[in-house]
Amino acid sequence: MPPAAKNLFEKRFLDLQKLLFKEIKMYEITFTLNGEKRIVGVQSNETLLDVLRYKLGITSPKSGCERGDCGTCTVKLNSQIVKSCLILAVEVNGQEVLTIEGLMKEGFTPLQEAFLEHNSFQCGYCTPGMVITAEALLETNPNPTDEEIKEGLSGNLCRCTGYIPIIEAIKDHVKKRGAEQ
Amino acid sequence: MAIVQEFKYFKPKSIKEAVSLLSQHKNSAVLAGGTDLVCNLKDEIVSPKAVVDIKGISSLNGITFKGKRLKIGALVTFSDLIKSEIIKGHFPLIGEMARAVASVAIRNRATVVGNICSAVPCMDSAPVLSVYDAEINLIGPEGERRIPISQWFKGNRKTSIKKLEMVTSITIILPAQTHAGCFVKLGRYAGEDLAQANLAVLVFSNHQYRLAFGSVAAVPIRAKRIEKALNGNPLEKKLIKTAQELIPQEISPITDIRASKEYRMHMCKIMFERAVKAAAERLEGAGPGYGTALI
Numbered sequence: 001m002p003p004a005a006k007n008l009f010e011k012r013f014l015d016l017q018k019l020l021f022k023e024i025k026m027y028e029i030t031f032t033l034n035g036e037k038r039i040v041g042v043q044s045n046e047t048l049l050d051v052l053r054y055k056l057g058i059t060s061p062k063s064g065c066e067r068g069d070c071g072t073c074t075v076k077l078n079s080q081i082v083k084s085c086l087i088l089a090v091e092v093n094g095q096e097v098l099t100i101e102g103l104m105k106e107g108f109t110p111l112q113e114a115f116l117e118h119n120s121f122q123c124g125y126c127t128p129g130m131v132i133t134a135e136a137l138l139e140t141n142p143n144p145t146d147e148e149i150k151e152g153l154s155g156n157l158c159r160c161t162g163y164i165p166i167i168e169a170i171k172d173h174v175k176k177r178g179a180e181q
Numbered sequence: 182m183a184i185v186q187e188f189k190y191f192k193p194k195s196i197k198e199a200v201s202l203l204s205q206h207k208n209s210a211v212l213a214g215g216t217d218l219v220c221n222l223k224d225e226i227v228s229p230k231a232v233v234d235i236k237g238i239s240s241l242n243g244i245t246f247k248g249k250r251l252k253i254g255a256l257v258t259f260s261d262l263i264k265s266e267i268i269k270g271h272f273p274l275i276g277e278m279a280r281a282v283a284s285v286a287i288r289n290r291a292t293v294v295g296n297i298c299s300a301v302p303c304m305d306s307a308p309v310l311s312v313y314d315a316e317i318n319l320i321g322p323e324g325e326r327r328i329p330i331s332q333w334f335k336g337n338r339k340t341s342i343k344k345l346e347m348v349t350s351i352t353i354i355l356p357a358q359t360h361a362g363c364f365v366k367l368g369r370y371a372g373e374d375l376a377q378a379n380l381a382v383l384v385f386s387n388h389q390y391r392l393a394f395g396s397v398a399a400v401p402i403r404a405k406r407i408e409k410a411l412n413g414n415p416l417e418k419k420l421i422k423t424a425q426e427l428i429p430q431e432i433s434p435i436t437d438i439r440a441s442k443e444y445r446m447h448m449c450k451i452m453f454e455r456a457v458k459a460a461a462e463r464l465e466g467a468g469p470g471y472g473t474a475l476i
Contacts, residue, residue, distance in 0.1 A: 024187065025189065027190060043187075044187070044188055044189060044190035044232065045182070045184040045185070045186065045187055045188065045222070046182065046183075046184070047183045047184065047219065049183070050182060050183055063183070066183055066223060067220055067223075068216055068220065068283075068286075068287055069373070071284070071286065074286055080260070080286075080289040081285060081286045081289060082286050082289055082290055083216070083286045083287065083290075085183065085219075086215050086216050086219045086220065086290070087215055087219070087290070088190070088212070088215065088219065088232070090190050090192075090234075091212075091215070091234060091236070133285070133286070136285075137285075150371070150372070151371075151372070152285060154284045154285075154371070154372030154373045155283070155284025155285055155286045155287065155372075155373055156284075
């Protein structure tokens, strides 16, 4: 504890010091990111999206609306997709996070191949979120109807493609997967 | 950095610890799903000095149904409601509403309790909880409290919650009389959207009706006048028309970025007709399956 100020000048000096060298509390979190254990210090007001992009080099989830509407920040937390812009990084302590960097450790997934084939992205901004959401949809619903695909993707907005090539890619992937089995 | 303001973060392991933290740090916010709070932190609508994350309190989890009493814990998400066998079997109206909320990724985090604590007029859960006469259970430094939903909403983003309290659960008693319901949500497009108008209706086999509107007033409106006109009468064309003509007396929609008040008023009449007809058909074991889009 610094010594108490003896006069007004000292008090002003200490106030200025506090302002310039403010101590911000850091929280150490340990979590599994794409299969690997990571330990990182985060501030309480950093979102999971912030920490993934700026501290851990995971740039696939993107900042779009910062409100949970557009879906460009979609990642998988434990077994569910979530909007990482609405999650504080401290909340994922002890949990598992998956992004497409983790999905494609061995190259493109079959779903991503279908996206390439069907020209399912132009600027590519929505694509990481679309892939995560689509992969999660097919995990819980391996044979979705058109309506179910559209409902499942309703949290991911795309301004380029008009959605049809994305839906076609998913349908094609489901068909190919079904034929293989 | 998305959030500029600073706050302390705590993750208590019990309700007692949480209440103690809320009392200690007088200006604090409870964090469950975060789909409302984190947004508000970014927009600086709230400025808590501490955020108390209640996701470590296991007793706030879970949907239980014992002795006709449904209890929905503070950490129950809309996805939990959709997957719950209890909800599917005994409260399909709640499941129908849960499926209409936002999109998958939001439903995986957003909680029903958070929805009613936010008290934004376009809430989806409020009309459904209103027709079920739900009760909200709270705990604070002075102990436990229970508030019926009719007294919970005080205005736009205002509830009866006291400063150092937190909601632990919502309870609903399953009505004894055979009944069926319908929830209709009007959005600008299919897919995730906030409601331009929504309503929930319950139709009972003894010709009793319960009706509530949301997003067409500062608080959800339990349409008592319309219920009085409907009660005791079998559903038929003339009765529906009488009820539709009473709607302007019950609701007071506004014009905003999502719709005009004239459109909302008009659509409420149509939604009411479709909802009450669907509920009556479901009561007979027919009608559109729960979750079918009716508007």
